[in-house]
Amino acid sequence: MTALSVVRWPTAVVPLFERALTCEFASLTRSGAPITWPLTPYHDAGAATIDVSTGLSYPAKAERARRDPRVALLFSDPTGSGLRDAPVALVQGLATVRDADLQANTDRYVRRLLGKLPQTVAGQPWLLVRQQLWYWSRVWIEVTPLKIVWWPTGRVDGDPLRWEASAEVTAPPSDPAPEGSAPPPWAAPPADWRQGADRAMGLGNPVLTVRDADGWPLPLRTLAVERVDDGFVVRTGSLGAGARGRACLTFHAHAEAFTGQQNAAFVGTAAPTADGVHVRVERALADFSLPAGRFRQLRTLLSSGRTLTPRLAHEAARRRQPLPVVRRPV
Template sequence: MGCPCRPHGTAGRTNWPAEILPVLEHTLTCEYASLTRTGAPITWPVAPYVAEDGRTVDVSTGLTYPSKAERARRDPRVALLFSDPTGSPVSGPPTVLVQGLATVRDADLQANTDLYLRRTLAKYPQSLARQPWFLVRRQVWYWARIWIEVTPLRVLWWPDGRLDAPPLRWEAAPEVTAPPSDPVPAGAGAPKWLEPPADWRPRADHAAGLGDPVLTVVGEDGWPLPLRSSGATRVDDGFLVRIGPPGVPARGRACLTFHTHDADMSGQENVVLVGEATPLSDGVHVRVERALADFSLSGSRAGQVRKMVRTARALAPRLEREAARRGQPVPVLRRPR
């Protein structure tokens, strides 16, 4: 699949619609969609941040699990859906879909890690309040980050989250461009650290209790198109999904993302299923082929700590390898002032 990047220009500060800015700034999670080598969409919940210069909406992924960034570096067409207001102070927010070009930043891992700590403390102050600093410093495997800066080219939004009505639309000026990503790291990356479930059905059964999923397909323009559904019914081979926006080209490779989180981000659960979508007269049939390996933190605090310890054992050895691929030392955690 070809890259649609335009040459990097010198566009000034963006003029995004004022009514969507509180959503971009204050929503705790958004659904980030990128494309695989074969052009299939994959969507995960992530933490969004508006860049200080107002040019990009940024998300991150761990240095020790860089797949989200690697997909964006190969094909920069990505999308961010802001459809879950849990924990947000914004009252009656619109549902917002941002489609744009991704720029992957991993040429300065120390600066990336410092920035992630600052942004996390500002947006999720309770995330570090629950543990002493000496324990936080041992979790470099988590805090070491790769940033994905998304330059919006198109924004659709549905006032009051009414997906049954036509969306409002904004498009960037022709001179707005995205800079190139940092160079591809040398050598082969680490193998997968989690094995996906052998059978997707138990995960699908559990997902049915996590609320309405996000269905992601690929639009006619080649961009991933994630949309919050208005319900999903479990059937033998997958799900029957109800989609609010009319005229969605819901055909072909598809991703169903179920997720939920606490208002203070003290716990979260994710289930991501991939397969094939076929439009129906009253919705979309998604035939599930497999479940992706996911990382969720739910249940008691003690149980979460035990899972984090197991995760640290699996991911910590990957730190030096991924940093070395980029010709850099492993970052250190420095407490923000």
């Protein structure tokens, strides 16, 4: 069977799944290295999955999840959720990638985003919204939780509580992989990771992601961070003690009213030290931040659109589907 007919997750974390504006989504590359990026989660009461999405024109997250369905969702920033004393929750589960119906995916994303973050398009003429097809065209990733670890008070320096699904719970298979070769990355990373390190330090304590003893991505909110010559030293709770191996360090922040988001992510190797975990950075990931301010946002969207729009037809053709259209929800 795919999932239990009645989902019985810990009641303390369900409101977070429903109301969080962002979570940290972790997936694994072909070589097994973790990559973590903030995404908007969606969960309906009683549903068996927690869902995120990525753009059809930049589907790398989905392709990683289709190739290796072991993923994780960390809910460590309740900003904008309206929840007081929110827990921090880590979900490890199996991903199901949905891209067999691009029009349905796009309709779903328009409906869900406007329902959760209506301010993202406030004041924009619908004609302008429709022209941003490169953004609204979506691939969905539905995550079936197998393990949930949570810190009830949000203090990750304490001992967490744990929940595991029964052995019969699994996830449905992903839609078939698209044909042909995926396009190269759409944005070039900085030539020198240090260029963005100081800005990243202003975004608060990052999320450190390594792999756990069973090979699953393990994203953890850190307690402190320090810049060093070759990377960063972070302090973690007990779950991150001894973290080592391929690592991703993800910084991000947004306001209570989600009108923009700042991101920075670095990949390298982690090793425990007397002061915490030393992350030796090899490179920064390409940045896709959305600055606050309508004019700056519009300029960013136009620039991104010029780069990403030509990729849409290629990705739709790989899936043997026509381009979707952006339709106003009914």
